[in-house]
Amino acid sequence: MQRRTWHPGVVVLRALLPALVVHLLALGMAAAAPKPQAFTVTNLSDSSPRSLRAAIDAANATAGAATIKFAPGLKGTIVLNSALNITDDLTINGPGSKKITVSGAGVSRVFSVSGAGISVAINGLTIMNGRVSVPAGAALGGGLLNDGANVSLSHVVLSSNQAAGLQAGGGAVASLGGKFTAAHTDFLDNTALSADGQFVFGGALYGDQGAVVTLDHTAFSNNSIHGGNANGGAVGVMGGSQATVDQSSFVANTADGDAENGANGGAIAAQRIGLIASEPSTMSITHSSFTQNRTLVRAAAAGTDAVGQGSGGALQLEDRATVTVSSSTFDGNLARGGDGGAGGAGSAGGAGSGSFGGAITNSSAFLTLSHCHFTNNEVRGGNGGPGGAAGDGGLGNFGLGGAVAATALLATGAPPTTGIDHSSFVDNHAFGGAGGAGGSGANGGAGERGDGGGVVNLFGTITVTESSVRQNAANGGPGGAPGSGGGTVAGDGGLARSGGFGNERGGTATVSRTLIADNEATGGLGAPGGNGGDALGGGAFNGRPSGLPPS
Numbered sequence: 001m002q003r004r005t006w007h008p009g010v011v012v013l014r015a016l017l018p019a020l021v022v023h024l025l026a027l028g029m030a031a032a033a034p035k036p037q038a039f040t041v042t043n044l045s046d047s048s049p050r051s052l053r054a055a056i057d058a059a060n061a062t063a064g065a066a067t068i069k070f071a072p073g074l075k076g077t078i079v080l081n082s083a084l085n086i087t088d089d090l091t092i093n094g095p096g097s098k099k100i101t102v103s104g105a106g107v108s109r110v111f112s113v114s115g116a117g118i119s120v121a122i123n124g125l126t127i128m129n130g131r132v133s134v135p136a137g138a139a140l141g142g143g144l145l146n147d148g149a150n151v152s153l154s155h156v157v158l159s160s161n162q163a164a165g166l167q168a169g170g171g172a173v174a175s176l177g178g179k180f181t182a183a184h185t186d187f188l189d190n191t192a193l194s195a196d197g198q199f200v201f202g203g204a205l206y207g208d209q210g211a212v213v214t215l216d217h218t219a220f221s222n223n224s225i226h227g228g229n230a231n232g233g234a235v236g237v238m239g240g241s242q243a244t245v246d247q248s249s250f251v252a253n254t255a256d257g258d259a260e261n262g263a264n265g266g267a268i269a270a271q272r273i274g275l276i277a278s279e280p281s282t283m284s285i286t287h288s289s290f291t292q293n294r295t296l297v298r299a300a301a302a303g304t305d306a307v308g309q310g311s312g313g314a315l316q317l318e319d320r321a322t323v324t325v326s327s328s329t330f331d332g333n334l335a336r337g338g339d340g341g342a343g344g345a346g347s348a349g350g351a352g353s354g355s356f357g358g359a360i361t362n363s364s365a366f367l368t369l370s371h372c373h374f375t376n377n378e379v380r381g382g383n384g385g386p387g388g389a390a391g392d393g394g395l396g397n398f399g400l401g402g403a404v405a406a407t408a409l410l411a412t413g414a415p416p417t418t419g420i421d422h423s424s425f426v427d428n429h430a431f432g433g434a435g436g437a438g439g440s441g442a443n444g445g446a447g448e449r450g451d452g453g454g455v456v457n458l459f460g461t462i463t464v465t466e467s468s469v470r471q472n473a474a475n476g477g478p479g480g481a482p483g484s485g486g487g488t489v490a491g492d493g494g495l496a497r498s499g500g501f502g503n504e505r506g507g508t509a510t511v512s513r514t515l516i517a518d519n520e521a522t523g524g525l526g527a528p529g530g531n532g533g534d535a536l537g538g539g540a541f542n543g544r545p546s547g548l549p550p551s
Contacts (some may be wrong), residue, residue: 001248002026005225007182011358012223015084016505018057019468021118021510022278025507028066028299030247031445034065034225035063036057036065036066036067036091036124036281037059037062037064037066037067038066038067038068038069039055039058039066039068039069039148040055040068040069040070041055041069041070041071041074041209042071042074043066044077044078045078046076046078046079046080047081051078052068052078052092052102052485053080053084053085053188054066055068055521056068056084056085056086056090056358058217058503059086059088059090059193060085060086060087060088060160060208061197061450062088062550063090063355064088064089065089065090065091065119066089066090067090067091067092067093068090068091068092068093068154069152070093070094070095070100070385071177074095074099074100075095075099075100075325076100076101077100077101077102077103077128077356078100078101078102078103078300079103079105079109079334080102080103080104080105080110081105081107081215082108082110083104083108083109083110083111084110084111084147085112085114086111086112086113086114086118086120087113087115087118087522088115088118088228089118089119089120089306090118090120090121090288091120091121091122091123091153092120092121092122092123092125092128092287093123093124093187093433094123094124094125095124096120096124096155097124097155097156097157098126098127099124100124100126100449101125101126101127101128102125102127102128102144103128103129103130104128104129104130104131104143104433105129105163106129106162106168106415107131108130108131108133109130109131109141109142109143109144110127110128110130110143110144110161110201111127111130111143111144111145111198111206112145112147112389113143113144113145113146113147113149113151114145114147114148114149114488115147115148115149116148116149116177116178117149117150118149118150119149119150119151120150120151120152121135121151121152121153121154122151122152122153122154122156123153123154123155123156124155124156124206125156125157125433125545126156126157126158127143127144127156127157127158127159127161127172128143128149128157128158128159128160128161129159129160129161129254130143130144130161130162130172131161131162131163131164132145132162132163132164132165132419133164133165134165134166134168135165135166135454136163136165136166137166137167138165138166138167138168138169138275139163139164139165139166139167139168139169139178139242139401139421140163140168140169140170140174140206141163141169141170141173141174141175141206141358142161142162142163142170142171142172142190142191142192142274142447143158143161143171143172143173143190144158144172144173144174144443145173145174145176145177146173146174146175146176146178146180146211147176147177147178148176148177148178149178149179150178150179151175151178151179151180151181151231152179152180152181152182152388152522153176153181153183153185154182154183154184154185155183155184155185156182156185156186156311157185157186157188158172158173158185158186158187158188158190158204158521159186159187159189159190159526159547160188160189160190161190161191162190162191162192162193163191163192163193163251164192164193164194165193165194165195166194166195166198167194167195167198167199167200167202168192168193168194168199168201168225168227169192169201169202169205169206169208169236169238169274169275170192170201170202170204170205170206170236170300171190171191171202171203171223171225172187172190172204172205172223173187173204173206173207173209174202174205174206174207174313175206175207175208175211175241176206176208176209176211176276177209177210177211178211178212179211179212179213179214180205180207180211180212180213180214181213181215182205182214182215182218183217183218184214184216184217184218185217185218185219186218186219186220186221187204187205187218187220187221187223188219188221188222189221189222189223190203190204190223190224191203191223191225191226192206192222192224192225192226192227192230192489193225193226193227194226194227194230195227195228196223196228196231196258196260197228197229197258197260197261198227198232199227199228199229199275199368200225200226200228200229200230200231201225201231201232201234201236201238201274201275202225202231202234202235202236202269202436203223203224203225203232203233203234203253203254203255203465204220204223204234204235204253204397205220205234205235205236205241206232206235206236206274207235207236207238207241207243207281208236208239208241208274208275208276208277209239209240209241209274209276209277210239210240210241210242210277210279211239211241211242212241212242213237213243213244213549214240214243214244215235215244215245215246215248216246216248217246217247217248218248218249219248219249219251219291220234220235220248220249220250220251220253220267221250221251221252221253222250222251222252222253223253223254223256224253224254224255224256225254225256225263226256226258226512227256227257227258228257228258228261229257229258229261229262229264229308230255230256230257230258230261230262230263230264230266230269230272231255231263231264231265231269231316232255232264232265232269232316233254233255233256233265233266233294233295234250234253234267234268234293234509235267235268236265236268236269236271237268237269237270237271237281237283237321238270238271238272238273238274238275238277238281238545239272239273239274239275239276239277239278239279239281240272240278240280240281241274241281241282241311242281242282243270243281243283243284243387244283244284245268245283245284245285245286245288246253246285246286246287246288246289247286247287247288248286248289249265249289249290249291250268250288250289250290250293250314251289251291251292251293252291252292252293253266253267253293253294253342254266254293254294254295254296255269255295256295256298256299256388257296257297257298257308257310258303258308258374258495259296259297259298259299259301259305259306259307259308259338259353259354260307260308261307261308262297262307262308262309262311262338262353263295263296263297263308263310263542264295264311264312264316264318265312265314265315265316265361266293266295266312266313266314266333266334266360266428266451266513267290267293267314267315267333267419268283268314268315268316268318268345269293269312269315269316269318269416269425270282270283270315270316270317270318270321270323270365271316271317271318271319271321272318272319272320272321273319280319280320280321280322280323280450281321281322282321282323283317283321283322283323283324283356284323284324284329285323285324285325285326285328286325286328286465287327287328287377287455288328288329288393289328289329289330289331290314290315290328290329290330290331290333290359291329291330291331291332291333292331292332292333292334292335293313293314293333293334294313294333294335294336295310295312295313295316295334295335295336295355296310296336297309297310297336297338297339297353297355297382299335299338299339299340299385299438300339300341300350300385301341301460302339302341302342302343302344302349303341303342303343303344303347303348303349303350303385303388304340304341305340305341305349305350305351305352306337306338306339306340306341306350306352306353306382306393306397307353307363308338308353308384309353309354309355309356309523310335310336310337310338310353310355310356310379310380311335311355311356311357311361311363312335312355312356312359312360312361312530313333313334313335313357313358313359313377313378313379314330314333314359314360314377315359315360315361315454316357316360316361316363317360317361317362317363317365317367318364318365318409319363319364319365319409319411319412319414320364320365320366320414321365322365322366323365323366323368324362324367324368324370325360325367325368325369325370325372326369326370326371326372327370327372329372329373329374329375330359330360330372330373330374330375330377330403331374331375331376331377332375332376332377332378333359333377333378334358334377334378334379334380335355335356335357335358335361335378335379335380336355336379336380336382337352337353337355337380337381337382337397337433338352338353338382338393339352339382339383339384339385339386339433340352340382340383340384340395340436341385341394342385342386342387342388342436343385343386343387343388343391343392343394343439344388344391344546345388345389345390345391345439346388346389346391347387347388347391348387348388348391348392348393348394348410348442349384349385349386349387349388349391349392349394349436349437349445350361350384350385350394350446351382351384351385351392351394351395351396351397352381352382352383352384352385352394352395352396352397352448352531353381353382353397353432354381354382354398354399354400354433354448355380355381355382355397355398355399356379356395356400356401356405356407357379357381357400357401357403357404357405358364358377358378358379358401358402358403358430359374359377359403359404359428360403360405360414361401361404361405361406361407362404362405362407362418362460363407363408363409363414363416364407364408364409364413364414364415364416364460365416365417366416366417367406367412367416367417367418367419368418368419368421369404369418369419369421369423370419370420370421370422370423371421371422371423372423372424373423373424373426374403374404374423374424374425374426374428374454375426375427375428376427376428376429377402377403377429378402378428378429379398379399379400379401379405379429379430379431379450380399380431380433381397381398381399381431381432381433381449381450381477382396382397382433383396383433383434383436383477384396384397384433384434384435384436384445384446384480385436385447385471386436386437386438386439386440386480387436387437387439387442387443388439389401389440389441389442390439390440390441390442391438391439391442392436392437392438392439392442392443392444392445393435393437393438393439393442393443393444393445393480393481394435394436394445394480395433395435395436395445395446395448396430396432396435396436396445396446396448396477396494397432397433397436397446398431398433398449398450398459399430399431399432399433399446399449399450399451399452399477400430400450400451400452400456401429401452401455401456402425402428402429402452402453402454402455402472402473402474403425403428403431403455403472404420404425404454405455405456405457405458405460405549406418406456406457406458406459406460406507407450407459407460408458408459408460410416413443415460415461415462415507416457416459416460416461417460417462418457418460418461418462418463419462419463420462420463420464420465420467421464421465421466421467422465422466422467423467424467424468424469424470425454425467425468425469425470425500426454426468426470426471426472427471427472428453428454428472428473429453429472429473429474429475430450430451430452430453430456430473430474430475431448431450431475431477432447432448432449432475432476432477432494432495432524433445433447433448433470433477433494434447434477434478434479434480434535435448435478435479435480435491435492435525436480436551437480437481437482437483438480438481438482438483438488438491439483440483440484440485441483441484441486441487441488442481442482442483442488443478443482443483443488443489443490443491444468444481444482444483444488444489444490444491444530445479445480445491446479446480446491446492446493447476447477447478447479447480447491447492447494447525447533448476448477448493448494448495448524449475449494449495449496449497449522449533450474450475450494450495450496450524451474451476451495451496451497451498451500451502451504452497452501452502453472453473453474453498453499453519453521453543454469454472454473454499454500454501454519455469455500455501455502455518456498456502456503456504457502457503457504457507457509458504458505458507459505459506459507460507460508461507461508461509462503462507462508462509462510462512463509463510463511464501464509464510464514465511465512465513465514466512466513466514467514467515468514468515468516468517469501469514469515469516469517469519469539470500470515470516470517470518470519471518471519472499472500472519472520473499473519473520473521473522473542474496474498474499474502474520474521475496475521475522475524476493476494476495476496476523476524476533477493477494477524477533478491478493478494478524478525478526478527478537479492479494479524479525479526479527479530479531480494480527481507481528482527482529482530489529489530490527490529490530491525491526491527491529491530492524492527492530492531492532492533493523493524493525493526493530493531493532493533494523494524494533494534495507495523495524495533495534495535495536496521496522496523496524496533496534496535497517497521497535497536497537497541497543498521498536498537498539498540498541499520499522499537499538499539500516500517500519500538500539500540501516501523501538501539501540501541502517502537502540502541502542503541503542503551504541504542504543504544504551505544506544506549506550507551508551509542509551511540514547516539516540517539519538519539520538521536521537521538521541522535523535533540
């Protein structure tokens with residue numbers, strides 16, 4: 001038999017041959033993969049050839065990813081007659097938010113993205129004056145609607161967009177499931193509007209149906225919601241959604257609700273029940289600032305009580321939401337209850353509504369605060385309405401927690417859990433509502449209590465460590481003046497409790513290594529002839545109403 005002799009180099013090559021074949025096949029596959037199609041926008045028309053709409057339509061019709069850019073030197077505004085629909089992977093690279101604006105002209109949504117699993121990136125544009133209106137249904141996403149896709153914005157401005165309907169969510173952006181990411185992006189002057197008695201969420205941004213929302217170096221300014229039950233002047237995180245907020249600012253956003261249903265979260269609301277889904281939501285906030293945000297409840301109609309409460313001037317957390325806030329500041333935020341309506345002839349004025357948490361309200365949720373600073377936040381109870389001729393003045397209502405209030409959500413009764421660590425509370429205030437003046441021959445209304453100038457805990461468990469509570473104040477509301485004529489009674493002033501820190505109604509509090517100093521509780525002034533309100537616990541108060549378990 002003839003022996004075969006193999007050269008050593010041949011042996012090495014033979015051993016490497018399988019790996020070499022695999023590598024060559026991989027190179028072939030990579031070479032065969034289609035490159036993203038590229039389209040260039042050369043004009044500002046809505047629908048002519050080489051317009052933005054034409055480029056998006058071509059990209060939707062092309063298999064695989066596509067990229068759209070703008071011709072050098074192109075500047076101005078693209079005014080739309082209808083929404084731009086994106087249904088496939090796409091990247092739109094604008095020349096900068098100051099150079100190209102895409103406008104819905106107040107009659108149309110700007111972008112609509114749909115398709116589970118597709119990825120869309122929009123960079124360097126302004127999205128402006130988008131509007132969606134659904135008078136008999138839910139209006140979602142005036143500037144951009146994301147229906148289950150993965151959408152990211154970078155260096156984008158969203159300005160003056162609006163969602164208006166029977167119910168509404170997301171004046172600028174609504175994300176229903178999927179993922180939404182915004183980086184170095186500004187949300188300015190966006191609005192969501194609903195009918196009285198109906199829900200409205202997120203003046204700028206609304207996440208529902210388990211949406212995953214990431215906000216990095218974003219700014220939310222002067223966004224608002226107006227309607228019945230108003231939640232999240234800038235951002236609403238609902239229906240099992242998850243939000244991460246980092247290096248972002250929230251300035252002068254407003255939640256404005258009607259007297260029957262109230263308002264929650266001047267900047268952000270994180271809740272379980274949304275317009276579509278109903279699951280507890282989660283949120284993480286780091287290195288962010290909240291300044292002069294407002295939660296406001298409108299005055300009641302003539303002779304009626306304001307029932308809806310104002311809750312969380314900056315943040316409102318509700319119904320098993322899990323929220324962590326770290327290394328963030330809260331300054332000058334306000335939560336205010338609604339005033340009672342004025343009484344007609346022979347009728348009493350209506351009672352005002354209560355309010356919780358000038359900066360943050362935790363309603364049956366799980367809140368952790370660390371390395372945060374709270375200054376000049378304020379909570380105010382609603383005032384009683386004046387009585388008509390021969391009608392008594394209405395009662396004021398409570399204001400609880402100048403900076404932070406933790407309480408049980410009425411619908412569930414579940415106690416909240418709150419942890420505070422390495423945080424400071426300085427110059428925050430809680431004001432009870434004033435009693436309304438009596439009409440001629442009638443009595444003045446009583447003022448109500450102001451509790452917890454810095455922090456108040458009701459029902460649940462709170463732990464405070466390595467923190468300071470200084471120079472905060474709680475003030476009872478003044479009593480209403482009696483009407484002219486004999487036999488009238490002046491309104492008494494409201495109670496004040498816990499100028500700095502309060503634990504009430506069966507709550508459990510653990511406070512350690514914490515400074516509580518220079519706080520003040522001041523009972524409300526009685527109207528001339530009436531009694532002033534008591535003041536309890538200038539620094540701290542631990543108590544309960546009759547019939548409730550010990551705090």
